[in-house]
Amino acid sequence: MSENRDYWGDLLRAANRGDAAAYARFLAALAPVLRGIVRARAGGIDSGLREDVVQEVLLTIHLKRHTWAEDRPVRPWVYAIARFKIIDALRRNGRDTTLPVDDFADILPAEADADPFQQRDTDRMLDQLDDRSRNILCAVAYEGVKLADLGRRFGLSQGTARVALHRALGKLAALRRKDQ
């Protein structure tokens, strides 16, 4: 399905018109592709770390999605951001994990499935956020609170809750940039 030339473009166009389900499908289609690129570039680092990089790229693409012009092909746009962020993240992670790939030659095939388990980075960054931002992000991510109920839950108008959620994600990305 993702081989369809403009499948991603169609989803993202629908997303730009407010279709949240299409947007979730877009990101879900993106994740395995990103996982593949990260694995190809950094097979040597542990799969949890690699999934952290995938999450960082997804977050960046989300926050920069307005820089895609609908009349342009979507893949070059995605790959340009992904390439930049992956290289950036691996370079930063490389400082802490300078482990030569050779040492892992024997165990490499075993980590073929990089199935997402509990990821460290995002949670570590969540801990550093201000209380309200963290509570909003956790409510949506872990309890599945919908945008419509978010305002009621935190005593905000729906518009304010929407802005607060967006800002909280921006802060999360800023923390990741500063960290490492």
Place this chain on the structure above:
Amino acid sequence: MQTDDLIALLATDTRPGRAVWPGALFAALCPILVTGSVFLMVLGVRPDLTSAITSPVTVWKWLLPFVLALSGMSLALALSRPESRPRKTWVVIAVVATLAAGLFATSALMQPSAQWIAAIEGKTLVLCVTSITGIGLSGLLGGLVILRRGATTRPGLSGFALGLGSGAAATLLYAMHCGSNEPMFFVTWYGSSILAVGLIGAISGRKVLRM
């Protein structure tokens, strides 16, 4: 957090990001217009401005910075799209640089080499460099704030382009005050000042324009 949870979280955020264009252009040009106008009100416009703007030698004081301001700004805006490869704009900037060098060389050939040092030094070097750099920096700062909304994969280059554009726009206004008609002077010092703003832009771009 699992990646699926993150995806659900991201899909809940339906607030679109804010566009780079045209905000970045206004944010860069408004401070330059304000600081540049104050500068001109305090120090005055050269009395022979109309004849200078139409003279074949001094018209370059506005023509080259005008093209450079346009191309620097549009380059910075284009680079805020991650996949863009704006090669044509680089060609325009290279043409501006070549024309400036040609203007410098022509003027050098038309006078004895003993006068070159004096021609380059001029009389208002310090005012020229500090004014253009100062006015240009105000635009660089404003533009950088809005350019952060973009997604450049070349943060240093984006900052450099914005700096060139801001420095060149500042030069357009400064040239209305500056009475020098000597290309060896204005090519050297206008050029150095614009380049200085460009370099400051490159350094700050690497820091603040990273996605």
